[in-house]
Amino acid sequence: MPLLEVNKLSISFRGAKGPVQAVHGLSFSLDKGRTLGIVGESGSGKTLSCSALTGLMPRKAFVSSGSARFDGMELLHADEKQLRGIRGQRIGMVFQDPMSALNPFMRVSAQLCEALCLHKGMKRRDALDMAVAELEAVGLPDASTRINQYPHQFSGGQRQRILIAMALLQRPELLIADEPTTALDVTLQAQILELIKARQKELGTAVIIITHNLGVAATLCDEVLVMYAGRVMEYGSAVDVLNNPAHPYTSALKRSIPGNSATLELPSIPGTPPAAGEYFSGCPFAPRCEYARDICTSSPPELLQKGSAQLCACTLVHKGELPR
Amino acid sequence: MRPIDKANTSTTCPHAARRSLAAQTWARLCKRKAALLGLIVIVTMSLAFVFGPMVWSVSPLDTDLGMGATAPSLAHPFGTDEVGRDLLARSMQGGRVSLALGVMATFVSLLIGIAWGAVSAYAGGKTDAVMMRIVDILYALPFTLFVILLMTVMPRHTWVDESKLLASLGLTTDIFIMFVAIGSVEWLTMARIVRAQVLSAKKREYVEAARCLGYGPVYIIFRHIVPNVIGPVIVYATLTIPSVILLESFISFLGLGVRPPNASWGTLIRDGAANMAVQPWALIVPALLFSGTLLCFNFLGDGLRDALDPRSDNN
Ligand SMILES: Nc1ncnc2c1ncn2[C@@H]1O[C@H](COP(=O)(O)OP(=O)(O)OP(=O)(O)O)[C@@H](O)[C@H]1O
Numbered sequence: 001m002p003l004l005e006v007n008k009l010s011i012s013f014r015g016a017k018g019p020v021q022a023v024h025g026l027s028f029s030l031d032k033g034r035t036l037g038i039v040g041e042s043g044s045g046k047t048l049s050c051s052a053l054t055g056l057m058p059r060k061a062f063v064s065s066g067s068a069r070f071d072g073m074e075l076l077h078a079d080e081k082q083l084r085g086i087r088g089q090r091i092g093m094v095f096q097d098p099m100s101a102l103n104p105f106m107r108v109s110a111q112l113c114e115a116l117c118l119h120k121g122m123k124r125r126d127a128l129d130m131a132v133a134e135l136e137a138v139g140l141p142d143a144s145t146r147i148n149q150y151p152h153q154f155s156g157g158q159r160q161r162i163l164i165a166m167a168l169l170q171r172p173e174l175l176i177a178d179e180p181t182t183a184l185d186v187t188l189q190a191q192i193l194e195l196i197k198a199r200q201k202e203l204g205t206a207v208i209i210i211t212h213n214l215g216v217a218a219t220l221c222d223e224v225l226v227m228y229a230g231r232v233m234e235y236g237s238a239v240d241v242l243n244n245p246a247h248p249y250t251s252a253l254k255r256s257i258p259g260n261s262a263t264l265e266l267p268s269i270p271g272t273p274p275a276a277g278e279y280f281s282g283c284p285f286a287p288r289c290e291y292a293r294d295i296c297t298s299s300p301p302e303l304l305q306k307g308s309a310q311l312c313a314c315t316l317v318h319k320g321e322l323p324r
Numbered sequence: 325m326r327p328i329d330k331a332n333t334s335t336t337c338p339h340a341a342r343r344s345l346a347a348q349t350w351a352r353l354c355k356r357k358a359a360l361l362g363l364i365v366i367v368t369m370s371l372a373f374v375f376g377p378m379v380w381s382v383s384p385l386d387t388d389l390g391m392g393a394t395a396p397s398l399a400h401p402f403g404t405d406e407v408g409r410d411l412l413a414r415s416m417q418g419g420r421v422s423l424a425l426g427v428m429a430t431f432v433s434l435l436i437g438i439a440w441g442a443v444s445a446y447a448g449g450k451t452d453a454v455m456m457r458i459v460d461i462l463y464a465l466p467f468t469l470f471v472i473l474l475m476t477v478m479p480r481h482t483w484v485d486e487s488k489l490l491a492s493l494g495l496t497t498d499i500f501i502m503f504v505a506i507g508s509v510e511w512l513t514m515a516r517i518v519r520a521q522v523l524s525a526k527k528r529e530y531v532e533a534a535r536c537l538g539y540g541p542v543y544i545i546f547r548h549i550v551p552n553v554i555g556p557v558i559v560y561a562t563l564t565i566p567s568v569i570l571l572e573s574f575i576s577f578l579g580l581g582v583r584p585p586n587a588s589w590g591t592l593i594r595d596g597a598a599n600m601a602v603q604p605w606a607l608i609v610p611a612l613l614f615s616g617t618l619l620c621f622n623f624l625g626d627g628l629r630d631a632l633d634p635r636s637d638n639n
């Protein structure tokens with residue numbers, strides 16, 4: 001049984017003119033100790049889908065259908081008390097901006113230890129020892145003295161290490177990292193990603209990494225899920241998706257990986273992603289797709305098997321009409 | 325290289341780093357000379373006003389028409405006014421009234437302001453809108469006019485004057501009314517400040533992060549939101565005290581506040597100003613005391629704001 005199994009998850013917002021659907025039938029599964037990368041442009045519903053798992057969606061959002069089973073337990077119908085037992089303790093989170101995710105008024109030691117004392121009933125001393133060990137494991141030098149400092153006394157990269165330590169300290173079975181490196185510079189990004197990978201190996205944690213960068217997902221993940229406008233475009237093993245992208249959107253994303261081309265200009269996908277709730281009779285990517293035909297805008301594509309273990313939502317691909 | 329090493333050890337020293345937040349705030353406050361000076365002066369002055377009469381046992385009410393106004397001398401260090409009352413004794417009594425009024429009215433405004441602002445921010449939505457519009461409406465009323473109106477409408481003799489306990493503290497009806505009047509107006513700004521702070525604290529990413537770590541609302545409120553709100557509120561409170569004293573002086577100056585023969589700094593300044601040309605000391609002494617106190621509170625408030633923020637160690 002997979003650790004996490006999301007099935008046809010749909011999320012909508014309560015709008016002035018009735019509900020606006022932002023996530024359309026998202027399905028994926030994740031085994032213990034595996035890594036899933038969720039890739040997609042801004043606004044494609046990556047954060048929203050993950051916040052639904054921990055019950056921390058924006059107030060106006062609601063799950064309209066679907067299920068999410070975590071270790072046999074239904075997350076989407078769990079009450080607040082059950083969810084509080086899962087948040088942090090069984091599902092950890094790492095945030096995008098390490099500058100604002102730590103409380104400037106509290107020592108790092110307090111921010112790390114209090115969860116252990118409160119949730120696991122550990123003695124303050126033991127919690128402190130464990131926190132220091134974890135900080136050393138995430139590569140923070142001189143952890144036993146620095147743990148008593150305030151967040152502003154650390155650099156951005158160090159703070160991100162602290163946040164990772166904070167999330168891993170409770171030994172969650174699943175770690176969700178929402179764009180953990182976008183606020184950091186390029187050399188740091190690689191280090192932090194390496195760190196997440198290394199800690200994951202040691203602790204056997206399953207990880208979901210949310211990113212804009214298909215390259216990051218490919219090097220770090222076992223599986224990759226490509227989202228566009230709240231829909232799954234392509235889903236499969238990282239090797240397959242990166243080496244043989246089936247969907248035109250994935251190919252376009254691959255071309256826009258920073259550093260992939262020799263030119264200085266960063267190739268980007270022309271056009272902008274649609275707003276949440278925009279209605280499509282066909283494929284939502286059709287307006288920006290270089291291969292789009294009439295059939296793409298008239299009938300919605302189905303998410304079908306392509307190759308051995310790859311799912312793809314493109315009518316043309318399934319008809320064998322794309323040149324690849 | 326030396327100074328850098330030194331700076332490093334002082335921040336990483338485990339002993340120094342493990343002190344409580346209050347101790348750290350105190351240490352940072354001590355580094356701000358102006359704030360520390362302000363605090364020392366305020367404390368010394370308050371003690372002097374309370375215990376001074378035991379040492380300087382001249383009554384502030386005893387008149388000596390034969391003597392009349394005299395310049396400062398050994399017998400009367402601050403001089404006397406035109407009916408021969410000792411100005412040192414009167415300054416102490418006025419100081420008691422002014423400071424007590426400042427602290428009490430600020431305390432009242434703190435209580436109402438925090439409750440109103442916090443409830444408004446937590447409830448959100450329509451409740452928030454209604455509560456804040458009420459504040460807006462009260463704000464729009466001419467502030468001094470409102471106080472003056474209240475002072476004129478309220479009876480000037482009540483049970484407060486009958487109570488021995490209150491009388492022994494120097495509390496009379498006029499002072500009591502004034503403190504209700506000022507307190508009930510000063511809370512408006514406090515409510516707005518608290519609401520804004522709670523709103524912004526609620527949306528901080530680290531509050532979201534704390535929820536993701538599985539903390540409940542009680543922990544989050546006390547560990548994350550309160551510390552965020554308390555700093556600006558304390559600072560604003562220290563700045564409200566002098567503004568209350570100022571307002572009291574103004575109202576008393578108009579003849580509506582503390583009534584003779586009782587004195588406050590406001591009435592002393594008014595009386596002094598009336599005879600400024602012949603007895604300048606009667607104006608200079610209370611005016612100096614008054615502006616000195618205002619300055620000290622402002623210094624203290626400024627210093628506290630910096631001292632309450634751990635990040636201020638850096639600059
Ligand atoms: N509070 C909200 N009210 C209404 N719509 C919202 C709200 N929050 C998000 N949305 C909409 O939901 C959609 C999904 O947002 P989400 O935050 O999941 O995007 P994302 O994929 O995480 O983007 P990014 O990469 O920029 O973080 C977006 O189209 C956004 O406009």
Ligand SMILES: [Mg+2]
Pocket residue numbers: 046047048178
């Ligand atoms: Mg996001």
